[in-house]
Amino acid sequence: MKQTYGGKLFQLFNYLFLIAAAATMLMPLLQLLAVSFSSPIAADSKEVFLLPVEFTTASWAHVLQNEGLWLSFGITVYITIAGTLISMLFSVLTAYPLSHKDFLFRKPIMLGIIITMIFNAPMIPFFLTVRELGLMNSLWALILPGVIGTFNMIIIRTFFMGIPKELDDSARIDGCSDAGILFRIYLPLSKPVMATVSLFYAVGYWNTFSRAVLFIRDPEKWPLQMKLRAYLTSPEELAAVNLILGDYDFNTTTLKAATILFATIPIILVYPYLQKYFVKGSMLGSLKE
């Protein structure tokens, strides 16, 4: 493909801009990383910028040996995977009829759902409802009350509505039911949006916090974000050694940095993995061959 002079100039500026902006976005995490590998005194004196000062792995060694943190990690992984799967199922099942022109109550139901997006329930009645359902202290309380993210569901619906109806017709002639059309035609064509929405749900479940605060009393069921918050508010407990007594190569500042990263890095890694679904033109490619 030939490029005009203007096109080349645009490309150059585009690269420069994107790289510069991306660098600013990497910096805070790099700094956290540097702090987590620095000595306590350097960290407390804010000497650390992007590279560790007086390098030490003591904080990480200490954090990675923390069993409580791993327990919460396990819980978060569990609700993230289970929650995302259940949410995707519920959302697709709701979005498909709502995208279908032949579904009669489409408009009133849609309006009813959108109202819940704008009008939020007050906290106390919400709490009482979930409690009456017997979900207190159950991991289900972290999944069911938000199992359909309305925003996510609407995104799926919008995509479904963009799929040409001729596909429906031909599938129906081949003897497919509505469910068949959804699973054989719509879902395979919607890989990019499925990947997107799964990511949204997964990140949401990974960051589960406020619902856990309301509904989970048993510390052994605390998800990672809650454990993290516990450590950030009273970081001495993260140390779990008497800092007064001896010299350690970590303190609360460096431990906090390591713990934040511990709770964040896994979910960050999900995106590059899902990216491949955004790159290919996978939807309409199948239409016109």
Place this chain on the structure above:
Amino acid sequence: MAERDNRLEPNSAYASALKPKSKENRFLANMRKHWMLYVMILPGIVYYLVFKYLPLAGSVIAFQDYQIFKGMQGSDWVGLKNFLYIFSYQDFYTVLRNTATIALYQLVFGFPAPIILALLFNEVRLMLAKRIVQSLFYLPHFLSWVVVGGIVFELLSSQGVINMVRGWLGLETILFMQEQRYFRSIVVISAIWKDVGWGTIIYLAAIAGINPNLYEAAVMDGANRWKQTLHITLPTMFPTILVLFLLNIGNFLELGFDQIYNLLTPMTYSVGDIIETYVYRAGVLQGQYSVTTAIGLFQSVIGFALLWIFNRMARRTEQGLW
């Protein structure tokens, strides 16, 4: 263009097959034919009734003098007293004006940002570069506002980068965070910085759905990159843009407490005190649940009215949310 219209047309073959019959028959025929659709949506409906509408009914406490110990049954009904209390608050109009102004800024600058960025990403030819840059843009979303607030304060402090550069240029140090004229820009820019990468994901998914053949055909017709963007990429993204726009409008007055709270200082109260920070002072800290709920209802009613208007407008050209 033609193709898009085609997609949005109701399924004419089925519509005509059903047409001649009476209304009831048509209903029954539809049910028989598409019964699966009606079964499929049941779990969703149950979910919305149980977890949304049931608690939402609790909003009646806005019309009560709700006393937590007595509960909803035991509390007195006070009519519109809580609303009057809010409207009689001496700074209410300042708070409302601040909220609306910042919301408008967010809409005008914040909303298009991820769209533009997605288009810029789309122009990156090197696959690897594209993937790396995209992944980096998505990082700040995972920082909490407490952390981002700290970064903003540091960046704009007397020792921060901006003032360092000003120093080199021989300019005076400005303490940006304590001057009200910079506050709104800081809010908008920091919000864009934090969430623009995250916001592009959804548009990238839309772009990923574009048939590459379309671009090839356009190139044959001699369309340059700009024309391709204008006539292929943007129109494909349009339904998504519209939906996101409408959802944004519906929550117009909800700016997010965390961001403002972490950027606000007493010196910027006069431009940065918004409904959510007022709710925090008046409702949460004073334990006045009725007042909190009343403010929430007020916000929602405004949001819903705006959404209603824009949705009608949207339906004229494209399709709305309902």
Place this chain on the structure above:
Amino acid sequence: MMKQWFGKSARLSVLASLLAAALIAGCSNGGKTPEAPGDSGEDAKSVTVRVFKSHMGVGTIPDSSNDHVKYVEEKTGVIYEMMTTPPGSEPTEYLNLMIASDDLPDILRPIGGVEQTLIKQGGALALDEWLPKYAPNVWKNIPEEAWDIVRSASPDGHIYYVPKVYLVPERAPMIRQDWLDKVGLQMPATVEEYKEVLRAFRDKDPNGNGKPDELPTSGREFGKWMDHLFGIYGVAMWEGVPEWDIYEGEIQYAGVSKNMKASVAFIRELYEEKLLDNETFLNKGDVWTAKINNNLVGSWYHLPANLRDRYTAMLEGAPDAYVVGMPMPKAEGFEGYVTQKSMGEPEWIIPAAAEDKAAASLKLLDFFYDKSNDEFIRFGLEGQQHEVVDGKKVLLPPEDSRPIALGMRNLTTKEDMDIRIKETIPENMQKMVSDIFAVSTADARRIAGDGLPNTVYEGFPDIQSHKLFQEYLTKIVIGEWPIEKFDEFVDRWYKAGGDKVTERVQEWYSNVKK
């Protein structure tokens, strides 16, 4: 494949509808879930008491087989069961939820005015009769004055809660002795001298790094932790929040007093001369701490008990660093002091619904106020709460897997503080910290508004949150507004409900004095 899937969905929907049916039934009953009666099983004569405390942090909640619990049970016949707020929650909100869902513990430590909610709505138990009978140690160890304040905080004059008592000042103005020595000045005795010292700090490079980066004195956002600058002019100030004290013969909001105007004018001058860190109102906690740690700040206000980590960091950059307490410099026509709040803050309250457990709850509480249990309360049991190192008991740090031990005593005397310094401050710093306390104690004064219940602010959130005050304070100090604007503030404060609040406070105060 299609059928298989569909079968699943059908089952799911049935399940979901069942769930819905159950819910609607569950709600229309309006019934409460039956509470399991708190029987203690094996030991019939012991009573289980549920104790609620916020922010207990990480660690496991001990069960009834825990040694600490057992020891307490042996002594009191009460098995304690701890409940706490989850980390990251807004504790007030959480307690309100417990009240709303009828799920109150037997005895709780209220926060954020929850005690007033309970008292007003008839949910708190009056303890006047119970205390002398079941909690004699609590009754006699807490000074009568504190009980009077508690009585004054309820509309009917009853004792509805056990107050916190803190008999030593927690905060102190501090100054770097090594800096004073370097600039060759004495400890300032008057405001003028203090200003001279600050100017010398600014100009004479006391931290010796050759850069003019010294911040003679500093504070934090919202005007927090710069109380010494207000205290010089006799302003009752608590972490940047004006308190209530006697001005012109009557109890008044310190924020609108003449003293406040004088101190704001003084602080404005300091800011203008760059004697006060010009980023004071932008300093978040960690930034402010880093400035002190990095030997940039000469004079500040904080908790001496927390000096350990700061001082360790200072020594890194300045091996001869030494911190001392600064007596309040004298200002002409004003009487300066360090604000002390000692009593009246609610510590324990018993819900009316838990009346049948009240005797046991108080017995439990009394155990912790009994002086003969001091050693156990402080150190707990060996292997669980402390270990013995070189023949000395050393507390173990909290840990995820370790059960938390209940503590209920919140009565701090000078003696307690001395012991705490010995236990938590390394030996080489103990004298320094004790000396700082001695200086601030000499200047400390309990303010008239000590123990004021926050119900006086009801309906006036901007007065309670001090929003109006903070806005005027900061804008005047940074020079955006002239000092004359202060009068406008006083005016607006009264109009925004300050007059009503003042009336309530004065009424409260006349009850206290009775």
